[in-house]
Amino acid sequence: MGSSVEQNILVTGGAGFIGTHTVVQLLKEGFKVSIIDNLDNSVIEAVDRVRELVGPDLSKKLEFNLGDLRNKGDIEKLFAKQRFDAVIHFAGLKAVGESVGNPRRYFDNNLVGTINLYETMAKYNCKMMVFSSSATVYGQPEKIPCMEDFELKAMNPYGRTKLFLEEIARDIHAAEPDWRIVLLRYFNPVGAHESGRIGEDPKGIPNNLMPYIQQVAVGRLPELNVYGHDYPTKDGSAVRDYIHVMDLADGHIAALRKLFADPKIGCTAYNLGTGQGTSVLEMVSAFEKASGKKIPIKLSPRRPGDATAVYASTEKAEKELGWKAMYGVDEMCRDQWNWANSNPWGYQKKH
Ligand SMILES: NC(=O)c1ccc[n+]([C@@H]2O[C@H](COP(=O)([O-])OP(=O)(O)OC[C@H]3O[C@@H](n4cnc5c(N)ncnc54)[C@H](O)[C@@H]3O)[C@@H](O)[C@H]2O)c1
Ligand SMILES: O=c1ccn([C@@H]2O[C@H](COP(=O)(O)OP(=O)(O)O[C@H]3O[C@H](CO)[C@H](O)[C@H](O)[C@H]3O)[C@@H](O)[C@H]2O)c(=O)[nH]1
Numbered sequence: 568m569g570s571s572v573e574q575n576i577l578v579t580g581g582a583g584f585i586g587t588h589t590v591v592q593l594l595k596e597g598f599k600v601s602i603i604d605n606l607d608n609s610v611i612e613a614v615d616r617v618r619e620l621v622g623p624d625l626s627k628k629l630e631f632n633l634g635d636l637r638n639k640g641d642i643e644k645l646f647a648k649q650r651f652d653a654v655i656h657f658a659g660l661k662a663v664g665e666s667v668g669n670p671r672r673y674f675d676n677n678l679v680g681t682i683n684l685y686e687t688m689a690k691y692n693c694k695m696m697v698f699s700s701s702a703t704v705y706g707q708p709e710k711i712p713c714m715e716d717f718e719l720k721a722m723n724p725y726g727r728t729k730l731f732l733e734e735i736a737r738d739i740h741a742a743e744p745d746w747r748i749v750l751l752r753y754f755n756p757v758g759a760h761e762s763g764r765i766g767e768d769p770k771g772i773p774n775n776l777m778p779y780i781q782q783v784a785v786g787r788l789p790e791l792n793v794y795g796h797d798y799p800t801k802d803g804s805a806v807r808d809y810i811h812v813m814d815l816a817d818g819h820i821a822a823l824r825k826l827f828a829d830p831k832i833g834c835t836a837y838n839l840g841t842g843q844g845t846s847v848l849e850m851v852s853a854f855e856k857a858s859g860k861k862i863p864i865k866l867s868p869r870r871p872g873d874a875t876a877v878y879a880s881t882e883k884a885e886k887e888l889g890w891k892a893m894y895g896v897d898e899m900c901r902d903q904w905n906w907a908n909s910n911p912w913g914y915q916k917k918h
Contacts (some may be wrong), residue, residue: 841880
């Protein structure tokens with residue numbers, strides 16, 4: 568199903584985890600794609616794998632630009648040479664712990680980079696944006712499932728950049744109503760493309776659960792620390808809404824189509840989750856089942872700042888974007904393992 572007119576999309580951070588998976592789907596859906604990425608948290612091999620996955624013909628519609636959103640000139644160069652119909656804005660730093668120790672780096676990268684992007688988009692009259700927000704803007708939710716109209720809170724500098732960037736988007740739209748902005752609040756993206764050719768490849772020791780489990784499974788790490796076993800949940804471990812990265816990628820296509828089709832979209836937030844809560848221990852056992860590997864665990868104290876249970880209300884995205892996650896945790900673990908098993912060191916050739 569290609570789009571009738573070929574639309575040109577700028578994807579910031581397109582070499583990263585969610586970016587690469589989304590670019591594959593965009594190309595398959597008939598969009599033309601330009602990536603801008605400074606490769607701060609990614610490698611060019613990931614973009615090469617995207618080309619390999621979509622094949623030589625669709626690869627002709629993909630352009631990679633090495634550039635940093637903090638340098639307005641890098642963005643300007645792209646807009647000066649071609650017209651973009653919309654921007655999907657993934658580029659940003661995302662490590663919560665690092666943001667606590669170095670908030671200036673987060674404010675500089677995430678806020679300044681995004682403001683430069685808006686300025687350049689406005690200058691070239693490109694006023695459609697899909698922005699990567701996060702369930703982190705719900706803080707420690709008092710009620711679950713999280714609904715888009717809940718009060719928003721930030722728990723750390725990273726979360727504050729997402730909250731500020733949501734507020735900035737709402738202010739820009741309020742002042743200039745011709746902007747169309749979709750804020751996508753991702754829950755916990757996991758899994759990989761079913762081919763096992765692209766996936767998440769964090770630098771250093773992973774902070775997030777699934778990349779950590781995956782590195783235990785391939786023998787890079789000895790055991791998983793399960794942070795918290797005394798939460799008031801079914802098995803004492805914390806509950807999250809894990810979502811397959813390919814479902815997430817398709818959520819971006821749905822958001823783009825909504826932007827193009829609905830002049831009244833304004834600036835609107837949507838949750839991208841499955842609506843299902845899964846505990847850490849349930850995730851471990853689903854991964855063991857998918858991989859046939861035993862994951863040694865150590866029950867450890869709670870991680871500071873973690874919420875007990877977070878999952879999405881998916882009604883608004885279903886109703887207004889016509890999008891619903893298709894995959895469950897078994898498929899997420901199957902594809903995560905497929906990626907890990909064939910790329911134990913990620914995109915590196917060998918350690
Ligand atoms: N993965 C998650 O758990 C999660 C959850 C909620 C929200 N998000 C958000 O989604 C977006 C994408 O996340 P991801 O998991 O793909 O992360 P990622 O780190 O894999 O991808 C981000 C990409 O942006 C690039 N980048 C960062 N700063 C840049 C800059 N100034 N200029 C150009 N490129 C830059 C990085 O090199 C990287 O390739 C981020 O904004 C993140 O905060 C991620
Ligand atoms: O080694 C680990 C890593 C994680 N966990 C636990 O696994 C759960 C999920 O943790 P993640 O770090 O994978 O994900 P979070 O829910 O903490 O946060 C992630 O998803 C959020 C959205 O909900 C934000 O976007 C945030 O930036 C992003 O890191 C938590 O209970 C955590 O304590 C472990 O037990 N051991």
